[in-house]
Amino acid sequence: MNNQQQKWLFLIVLSLVWGSSFILMKKALIGLTPVQVGALRMLITSVFLLLIGFRSLKRIEKRHWKYVAITAALGTFFPVFLFAFAIKGIDSSITAILNSLTPFNTFIFGAMVFGFAFKRKQFIGILVGLVGTLVLILKGAELNPNQNYWYALLVIIASIGYAFNVNMIKKYLSDLDALAITTGHFLLLAIPALLVLVFSGFFSEFEVTPRTTSALGYITILSIIGTGIAKVLFNKLIHISSPVFSSSVTYLIPIVAVLWGIVDGEKLSLIQLFAGGVILSGVWLVNKAK
Template identity: 50%
Template sequence: MDASKLKWIYLGLLSLIWGSSFILIDQAMNTLNSIQVGALRIVITAIFIFSVGLKKVKLIQRHQWKWIFFTAMTGSLFPIFLFAIAQEQLDSSVASMLNSLTPLHTVVFGVLFFGVIVTKRQVFGVLIGLAGALVLVFAGADFNPSQNYWFSIFILLATIGYGLNVNMVKRYLNDLNALAIVTGNFIIIVIPGLLILTYTGFFGEIMNNTEMQIAMGYVAILSLFGTAIAKVIYNRLVQISSPVFASSVTYTMPVVAIGWGLIFGERLSVYQVLGGAIILTGVYLVNKKKKEAVA
């Protein structure tokens, strides 16, 4: 198939997969607690990644393992748990909109710690995005008083981790095979994930609890598609299009997530939708490239 058509198919698949990940977390947490969801997601994803990526580990040089560790913490371990904890109180659609802060934090930490040069427009975009997050949070607190919107802080921390992770990969691991990076990350975090899952009593209950088995199915789908397969699709999308086009998935994910949320009975106020739109406007300004001069 022609690349110009295939890239739109990949974009649609990523939007569907990543946009659906939030409702999968939400459904799994009807039975499992947030720590079990996070730990189980790590373990299942590790099993899948190891089955295809262990041979790539030999590509990691000794001096790179330090950055493999840091990217494992900021890009995988902490965000996986932070999103699950946040969704104890927040609807999946709200979590998806707050996740759109990731590109903004990528720019902020790129400037602060990695020498990235930004334009005034990008700075303006970051400020608009943060304003949108505040609108989303405070509007939600009024519209859904039964939910604790202070849990938005956990998503904020997760997106900070994602922002740091992207910059570290670009600066220190850019020449390393992508599958090797992911496999190395999960080699580091799978044992903590397994120990945490064991400590929660998961293995002692799962065999005799049908509801837990169903919840595990949701996490398995999330792990295989939302974490592992989606990374492969995303890398391929970048190859056949451009990073700018690939990043547009940030705009389409919340649409899918909101749709799933409405199907499962979540409610959003007009002001929350407005807050989400403001965040995406900020993300657009941050990622917008200058037009080339016409000769």
């Protein structure tokens, strides 16, 4: 299988896996706090990746570790907590649609910080996407007055972290294979995740009930498949494609997430679906202009 075929295969698999991750987080939050969900997600993933990828760590040279640490923080540590809190405040399907801002931010910060070229059509695409985002948030606040749509800002901040992560891996870690990068990330994150879990009161307050047991099951699936395996595939995708193409996995993630949300009884109006389509159209314009 050549690189062209591989990158589309990875894109489809990642969209299915990450599109399902939002509903898994929502279900895990029934029995766990957002902080516990984020910390457990990183800790379980760390154990899994160190079991399968420990030998790959020897390929990480001293010059790589600085960028491995930065991308671990921006692409994993902070976003897992931001998304957990966001889904606690707003519907998982809305969170997934807002995550579509990642390609915008990948392009914007790629142009501003990493020296990528800037084109007029891409700027138009960004404006289109921002209009869609505004409509989505305002209509969501109207449709779900019991939800706090300020939580949408957490998703936007996380998408900026993802944008820096993608650009930095492409620019500074392109000579390092995907498994080594991902295992390096979670080697560095294991201790901080454990400390956060300890201070969250998990070990002193956790009680075994049907609800908490189910939550642990959901977070384990999310950690191993949705974070561990998916991160390896995503880092591989970054290597064999461009940063913008890699982040364009968010084209398809909302479709999967919205379907799961509908199945779970979340309310989504036609205007919100239209706004989601506007956001994706803007992302498409940015990518097409490239």
